[in-house]
Amino acid sequence: MKTKAPKPSAAAAIALALALALAGTGATQAQSCLGRQEIQEAVTSGRIMSLDAVLASAGVDPSAEILNVQVCDQGGQLVYIIGVLTADGQAQNLVLNAQ
DSSP: OOOOOOOOOHHHHHHHHHHHHHGGGGGGGGSEEOOHHHHHHHHHHTSSOOHHHHHHHHTOOTTSEEEEEEEEEETTEEEEEEEEEOTTSOEEEEEEEOO
16 A cells, blocks of 8 residues: 655745745854844944844834844944744845844
8 A cells, every 4th residue: 555745734844944045044154243142232332223123124024923133244234134934934034234
């Protein structure tokens, strides 16, 4: 008797799409990125905007799920590199000015 392979679930498909989308962030690891405490200090001191302010100013859908956040120096400018999962299941990376 032949058995059919199980179909991948929607969660597995989303996880695969996310993994593929975030695979491109490997280049950001070569950049100089801030740690969590450094990000908090930069926000507190006014050196960079808060994540909420950056997302709002960029018009990012508030229902998008934030997957990861980095603040990195990109050519002398601090940017947020944000992995998001949109309401329709699309994973994408956003690079937004942090200042």
